[in-house]
Amino acid sequence: MVKLxxxxxxxxxxxxxxxxxxxxxxxxxFIRIESGSDGSFQFGAVRGWLDHRVATETDRARLEWSWxxxxxxxxxxxxxxxxxxxxxxxxxxxxxxxxxxxxVASLQAPGHKRAPAKPKA
Numbered sequence: 001m002v003k004l005x006x007x008x009x010x011x012x013x014x015x016x017x018x019x020x021x022x023x024x025x026x027x028x029x030f031i032r033i034e035s036g037s038d039g040s041f042q043f044g045a046v047r048g049w050l051d052h053r054v055a056t057e058t059d060r061a062r063l064e065w066s067w068x069x070x071x072x073x074x075x076x077x078x079x080x081x082x083x084x085x086x087x088x089x090x091x092x093x094x095x096x097x098x099x100x101x102x103x104v105a106s107l108q109a110p111g112h113k114r115a116p117a118k119p120k121a
Contacts, residue, residue, distance in 0.1 A: 006054065009031075010106065010107055011030055011107075012029035012030060014103065016102045017099060017101035023043050025044045026047075027042065029041075029042060030042060033052060033063065037050075039065065043093075045071065046076065048068055048076070049069055051067070062081055063083075063084070066078070076095055076096065078098075079094050079096075088106060091105075
């Protein structure tokens with residue numbers, strides 16, 4: 001099986017448990033998968049840093065991660081997973097002891113090196 005790369009900046013376009021206006025509350029929602037096991041994400045008032053791995057026990061590569069960060073102003077942590085189908089990432093993100101949601105994200109153009117900027121207060 002070929003190991004599929006998940007690296008890149010993925011724009012979260014939908015989450016099944018959150019309204020669209022909440023998903024982009026603090027700026028465009030995203031997941032960034034970097035080399036090694038690093039990454040980050042933000043949606044709504046939730047943001048975190050990922051520790052990811054690619055699981056290949058089945059015939060389909062799956063990205064899995066744990067994360068720590070913030071949910072509003074409270075420290076938070078959780079886990080998640082995703083599958084890649086071309087330029088679409090589908091998966092599920094969990095906040096430990098709180099909400100969870102399926103999501104869909106689209107791969108951003110290679111020129112996007114940084115995550116979308118947060119709006120100024």
